[in-house]
Amino acid sequence: xxxxxxxxxxxxxxxxxxxxxxxxxRGELVVLPTDTVYGIGADAFSSEAVADLLDxxxxxRNMPTPVxxxxxxxxxxxxxxxxxxxWELVDAFWPxxxxxxxxxxxxxxxxxxxxxxxxxxxxxxxxxxxxxxTEVGPMAVSSANLTGHPSPETCDAAQDMLGxxxxxxxxxxxxxxxxxSSIVDVTGKxxxxxxxxxxxxxxxxxxxxxxxxxx
Numbered sequence: 283x284x285x286x287x288x289x290x291x292x293x294x295x296x297x298x299x300x301x302x303x304x305x306x307x308r309g310e311l312v313v314l315p316t317d318t319v320y321g322i323g324a325d326a327f328s329s330e331a332v333a334d335l336l337d338x339x340x341x342x343r344n345m346p347t348p349v350x351x352x353x354x355x356x357x358x359x360x361x362x363x364x365x366x367x368x369w370e371l372v373d374a375f376w377p378x379x380x381x382x383x384x385x386x387x388x389x390x391x392x393x394x395x396x397x398x399x400x401x402x403x404x405x406x407x408x409x410x411x412x413x414x415x416t417e418v419g420p421m422a423v424s425s426a427n428l429t430g431h432p433s434p435e436t437c438d439a440a441q442d443m444l445g446x447x448x449x450x451x452x453x454x455x456x457x458x459x460x461x462x463s464s465i466v467d468v469t470g471k472x473x474x475x476x477x478x479x480x481x482x483x484x485x486x487x488x489x490x491x492x493x494x495x496x497x
Contacts, residue, residue, distance in 0.1 A: 285301060285449065286451040287301065289410045289452050289453055290453075298452050299417065299452070301450050302414055302450040305449040305450045306323070306324065306418045309324070309328045309331040310331070311334060311447060313426045313450070314408075314410060314452045315411060315453075315454030317406050317407040318379055318406070318458075319435055320426040320433075320435070320440040320457060321411075322424055322425070322444060323423040325422070326392055326394065326421055327390075327391060327419075332393060332422045338448065339424060339428060339444075340428050345395065346395030346402070348404060349394070350404055350405070351403060352411075352414075352416035353416065357384075359387065360384075360403065361386055362388070365473075371473070371486070372405075374488075375481060377406055378480075379461070379462075379463040379479060380404065380481055380486075381466070382465075382466055383402045383466070386400060386401040404463055408454065426440035426443070426444060427439075427444075428443045428444070436456050436457075437452070437455075461479055463477075463480055464479040464480055465477040466486065467496075472493075473486075474493070475496060476496050483495060
């Protein structure tokens with residue numbers, strides 16, 4: 283039976299974050315608000331939990347799960363060959379709606395899907411999400427919807443789709459909007475915009491003028 287907590291109530295928020303952290307550590311799934319849409323999350327280092335996340339969404343391994351983190355400092359243990367331009371993007375837009383695709387540390391014991399040695403990582407601008415991520419560490423997080431359905435902007439919408447496949451729902455009220463994060467590939471010498479989202483090409487080029495746009 284899924285449990286749901288109102289994060290706009292101080293007591294419920296404290297309890298909910300504690301229960302969500304416990305659920306993540308047990309390898310269970312949680313739904314959390316972000317600055318874009320609601321996400322379904324699991325311990326990034328539990329291959330079984332990540333597989334359950336993909337199953338809950340009806341999503342294949344060919345669409346790997348992004349990773350959310352609570353601090354830019356966490357990047358040091360997750361990625362390698364991170365360029366100066368990549369750090370400039372982090373400094374300018376994190377926390378916020380920018381996902382960076384980077385090469386992950388070869389030593390990491392995780393299975394996010396068919397990533398080909400890369401990870402899509404982001405630090406969201408949402409206090410509930412950051413508090414949970416700070417408590418449990420990196421989480422595999424994807425939009426909290428069934429594949430092919432709209433990404434949810436409310437906890438109700440997420441729960442209607444995912445039901446009891448999720449242990450804990452953290453209700454932070456409606457999210458600011460359903461515009462997804464922009465995705466920039468920083469695995470090469472020149473950053474490449476893979477998906478335009480909340481951040482425009484013009485905004486990104488103020489920081490990395492040589493940004494390319496994928497065809």
